[in-house]
Amino acid sequence: MSSTDAPLDRSAVFEIVRANLADILEIDPATISEGQSFVDDLDADSLALIELVEALEEDLSERSVGFRIEDEDLVDLKTVRDAVDYVYGRVKGS
């Protein structure tokens, strides 16, 4: 990926979040939907969420230079939709 790539739309961000999450939780990506809660529905604990954040930062930092998810914002990311909205807001504004 390079910084000259076309901007990501929201559905592309969802696919990136879903693929990384499926990889970390070792589940079928098709079973992940936006409405699911990380903790209650996907059984993802705090370490898994940090793994997700690290993976997203690595995936997206080249496309959106210096892309970073702030630690203080993590507490607000309770569902897959929260994460997609957050990441999309960041890459859209960069």
Next chain:
Amino acid sequence: MLPVAVDAMGGDRAPGDILAGAHAAAALGIPVVLVGPEGLADCRDLPLIHASEVIEMHDDAAQGVRRKKDSTLVRAAEAVRDGKASAMVSAGNTGATMASALFRMGRISGVTRPAIATPIPVPGDRPNIMLDAGANAEVQPDWLVQFAQMGAIYARHRFGIAAPTVGLLSIGEEPGKGDTLRKEAFELLSTASGIDFVGNVEGRDLMRKTADVIVTDGFTGNVALKTLEGGLKTLFHALFTAFGSSPEYKAAADALLPAMLPLLAEVSPDTYGGAVLLGVDGVCIISHGSSGETAMLNAIKLAEEMVQGGLVAEITAAFAG
């Protein structure tokens, strides 16, 4: 073999004793690369990967890794990930070492959580392996089955135990003993394939040959390990104080010393070099925070042994599919 990446700034005695251990390992022919700040004194001819930050012992593990991207721990893990090093060794912040390895090297596919496997000395016999010694304070019952599988592979690699037996640390030998976690794990371990499960073991069995591999959650494992280490240290201190309390005792103790010293070495954490983080996609050795030259040398030797023996490849194969 690619060099072993040594965190030059990790541990209470860093960098002096860490460098001394690294030089001793290099003198034995083990390739070593240091990870530390530019201008690190006494590197001599050892190569250095620059890292400007240190995750301190008091730093939060995950936040430390996220905020200190140019830390020695993160750079050491990246060196393994990027094929510049074959293994990493650190006597620094245990949680941050685990987080660095997990976030940078990644997990072996199929492993839910990595676990810290530490040798527990058994006087006169091969050590036992206990895991988890502190990576996961809270665990699920099925994680303990994975710990058992990884621990058995490690016991074969580390101590040549051909068919390791596995015990579940609990508060009684009977299957019904323990909390919900232990009872559910007991059922799973009893039916798991490829594990020679011998049932519950108790704290008194840690230093006996009741089971070669002892599985537990990281909270209990860490308490058990520190209790053993502290208890042994206190006991030996009391013994030597008693031996020196009169000239007669001292003379008798001097005569016993040749028998005592090997025993001391056998139960010393320095002898084993450190614990191994099992389940990450690379060799990661976590040494005691108080590691001196000997402990660091043994940790680097352990790293080399695990790389040469293909420990990670065997765990990967066991969890494939």
